[in-house]
Structures are given as structure tokens and as C-alpha cells.
Amino acid sequence: MTAPTITGQVALVEDDYTLVINRGGDAGVRPGMIFAVHSTSGPVITDPESGRELGRLSREKLRVRVFDVQPLFARAHTFVETDSFHGLLGIPFVPDDDVVVIDVGDTVELIPRDARRTHVAAQ
Structure with a gap:
């Protein structure tokens, strides 16, 4: 059985470490689920032909x-x-001097449990 795909968007950036996504219990979201936040402002790909x-x-x-x-x-x-570096190793986020900017409208996508790294899922 394939896990459901849940996608949405960042609806509100509450503070430096908390955000609100526009999907909730009605869409199947449960506490403990992990979502990837994706940028929506990447470079445009144009067909050269x-x-x-x-x-x-x-x-x-x-x-x-x-x-x-x-x-x-x-x-x-x-x-x-x-x-x-921490992300590459799957280490839980620890704030430092690097700033990751999250914008309202950035897309979010559920990371299926079977796609997570073992040490990330166990935390």
C-alpha cells in the first residue's frame, strides 16, 4: 500500500522556528508527520529549441x-x-548563523516514512 501524498503551501511563518501549512486533519495530516519545504523561486527552465x-x-x-x-x-x-552539512547528514536542525528564509507560498510535501533516513525517523 502506498502512503498518501500530501502537498500544500506555507500559509504563515509564525516565528523563526514555527510555520503553518494550509493542510490539516481534514487532509490526513497528523502530529509527527515530516514535511519538506521547497523553494518556489528557482530558476526558470526554457526549452532552447x-x-x-x-x-x-x-x-x-x-x-x-x-x-x-x-x-x-x-x-x-x-x-x-x-x-x-547537518542536513546532508540528517542531523536535527540546530540554529546557527546561517539563515534559511521561508516564504508564505513555499510548497510543502509530506516525506513518506519509508523515504526518511533511519536515524531521522527514529527521533
């Missing part, structure tokens, strides 16, 4: 873990920053 816009590159900014679920939204704390 036709000049047609093919889409945008997206990069994962960080991961968040849901701790509060309402019917239509969920609140989540920063869990893993993926653009850093």
Missing part, C-alpha cells in the same frame, strides 16, 4: 515536523535544514 518555459527548478530548504493539527491547517517546527 522552442523558447517555451518548461518549469522551474525547486530545491528543498528544510524539513518541519507537525506538532499541532487543526481541521484546515497544521503547525510545524523546524526539523532539518537540508542545504547545510
Whole structure:
């Protein structure tokens, strides 16, 4: 059985470590779920033959873990920053001088339990 795919967007940046996503219990979100936050402002990919816009590159900014679920939204704390050394190793996010900017409208996507690294899922 395939796990459900839940996607949405950042609806509110509550503080430096907490955000709200526009999916909640009605969409199947539960506490403990981990979502990847993706940038929506990557470079545009253009077909060199036709000049047609093919889409945008997206990069994962960080991961968040849901701790509060309402019917239509969920609140989540920063869990893993993926653009850093710590993210590459799957170490839980520890703030430092590097700043990851999350914007309202950034996309979020559920990370299926079987796709997580063992040591990340166990925390």
C-alpha cells in the first residue's frame, strides 16, 4: 500500500522556528508527520529549441515536523535544514548563523516514512 501524498503551501511563518501549512486533519495530516519545504523561486527552465518555459527548478530548504493539527491547517517546527552539512547528514536542525528564509507560498510535501533516513525517523 502506498502512503498518501500530501502537498500544500506555507500559509504563515509564525516565528523563526514555527510555520503553518494550509493542510490539516481534514487532509490526513497528523502530529509527527515530516514535511519538506521547497523553494518556489528557482530558476526558470526554457526549452532552447522552442523558447517555451518548461518549469522551474525547486530545491528543498528544510524539513518541519507537525506538532499541532487543526481541521484546515497544521503547525510545524523546524526539523532539518537540508542545504547545510547537518542536513546532508540528517542531523536535527540546530540554529546557527546561517539563515534559511521561508516564504508564505513555499510548497510543502509530506516525506513518506519509508523515504526518511533511519536515524531521522527514529527521533
